[in-house]
Amino acid sequence: MELTMSRQKLKPTRDEASFLIDAAKRIAWYSEDVFCPRCGELLTYTEIGNSFTVACSDEMCISAGCRGI
Numbered sequence: 001m002e003l004t005m006s007r008q009k010l011k012p013t014r015d016e017a018s019f020l021i022d023a024a025k026r027i028a029w030y031s032e033d034v035f036c037p038r039c040g041e042l043l044t045y046t047e048i049g050n051s052f053t054v055a056c057s058d059e060m061c062i063s064a065g066c067r068g069i
């Protein structure tokens with residue numbers, strides 16, 4: 001699995017990235033509401049082909065994606 005980071009000004013730390021990847025599973029599998037670890041906005045989950053992106057509602061805040069599930 002290859003972890004890809006988007007080009008936000010503030011890149012997620014390793015901890016934040018693993019939180020987001022975990023959040024993606026919770027949103028995708030359990031339809032949970034998961035909130036941004038930075039600002040508390042709802043996280044959004046987007047699936048594109050065999051990859052996915054998890055991002056804060058504030059798109060300049062934080063996001064992380066994963067390819068090749």
Ligand SMILES: [Zn+2]
Nearest residue numbers: 036039056061
């Ligand atoms: Zn945020």
